[in-house]
Amino acid sequence: xxxxxxxxxxxxxxxxxxxxxxxxxxxxxxxxxxxxxxxxxxxxxxxxxxxxxxxxxxxxxxxxxxxxxxxxxxxxxxxxxxxxxxxxxxxxxxxxxxxxxxxxxx
Amino acid sequence: xxxxxxxxxxxxxxxxxxxxxxxxxxxxxxxxxxxxxxxxxxxxxxxxxxxxxxxxxxxxxxxxxxxxxxxxxxxxxxxxxxxxxxxxxxxxxxxxxxxxxxxxxxxxxxxxxxx
Numbered sequence: 001x002x003x004x005x006x007x008x009x010x011x012x013x014x015x016x017x018x019x020x021x022x023x024x025x026x027x028x029x030x031x032x033x034x035x036x037x038x039x040x041x042x043x044x045x046x047x048x049x050x051x052x053x054x055x056x057x058x059x060x061x062x063x064x065x066x067x068x069x070x071x072x073x074x075x076x077x078x079x080x081x082x083x084x085x086x087x088x089x090x091x092x093x094x095x096x097x098x099x100x101x102x103x104x105x106x
Numbered sequence: 107x108x109x110x111x112x113x114x115x116x117x118x119x120x121x122x123x124x125x126x127x128x129x130x131x132x133x134x135x136x137x138x139x140x141x142x143x144x145x146x147x148x149x150x151x152x153x154x155x156x157x158x159x160x161x162x163x164x165x166x167x168x169x170x171x172x173x174x175x176x177x178x179x180x181x182x183x184x185x186x187x188x189x190x191x192x193x194x195x196x197x198x199x200x201x202x203x204x205x206x207x208x209x210x211x212x213x214x215x216x217x218x219x220x221x
Contacts, residue, residue: 099149
């Protein structure tokens with residue numbers, strides 16, 4: 001049974017610092033993991049992906065790390081900005097985590 | 107820009123009513139999905155469709171059905187609405203792509219309240 005878990009419902013960081021959002025999975029049914037970002041009253045939007053054959057993917061301020069042996073991935077945002085405040089979902093194919101609400105304080 | 111539209115942003119219905127939630131995408135995507143989003147539970151897959159007239163059950167299909175008569179339109183039907191179906195409903199679409207990541211494009215959501 002494929003499951004994606006985000007065990008931290010919320011995270012608060014200071015502007016300019018690093019935000020680290022975590023995600024664990026049980027069985028990967030799809031070759032890619034994706035991160036989505038969701039603002040209130042909007043649908044989620046794609047942020048960044050990582051292939052299961054890689055351990056890191058970077059796009060500007062956003063970096064995703066994949067540790068296959070631990071079945072764990074993390075999203076790093078450096079430096080964090082107030083506009084990054086949103087709910088972040090980790091996903092593998094059609095399975096999503098519960099989300100982590102990130103608040104970046106000015 | 108890819109656009110996924112949902113027929114209503116807010117909907118209030120009574121227990122036992124039949125409810126239709128409509129979703130339309132304009133990017134000729136093969137795949138379409140319906141999710142519900144609840145606090146602490148994230149997005150849970152209700153139904154999805156890989157092609158016209160095709161449908162597959164997701165993780166929580168009970169109490170729901172779907173219809174896909176045209177490629178661009180995917181409807182979610184609550185045959186007899188119940189209070190535990192009060193939720194945010196999100197529609198999404200994507201290309202059918204293998205060997206590469208396959209991002210989904212989401213609509214803005216419908217906040218359904220069943221009284």
